[in-house]
Amino acid sequence: MICLRCFDRVRALGPLLALSLAVLAPLSHAGEIDEPELLIDNMWLRAVPPVSSNTAGYFSVTNTSDEPVTLLGFSTDIAAAGELHTMAPQDDGTRRMQRLPDVPVPAGETVHFAPGGHHLMLFRLTRPLEEGEQVELCLEFDVTAPYCLPFEVRR
């Protein structure tokens, strides 16, 4: 018999050790996953009169990774609903708003959401927006965690 208490101590530590390894493993693993990197800038919301209940949001997104990413939608506290829209050319030469199910951002490319084109459509604002204030919107992509960013209210 050699040091039974030592053996017991090791046995007692065993599960603890295994547990700490289990906790550490996903962390170090997550660091190794090459999550596609997105650069988002020029975020702004169009200022609208208080009587207006809808507005539009704009930004640019650059996919710096070598994997495609898709914008699925967005969420915010300041609107009851949000959709991805574009301005689609009509037969009569005008452009009309059209809903997009999603917006692909190919690897290495930049997609612009800008007046006259793609925009975030915010329906039924929960309060009037003040020019100059920053409002948080969370952009939801297929392969990353949401990007929650301040959008400046501008004319």
Ligand SMILES: [Cu+2]
């Ligand atoms: Cu729209």
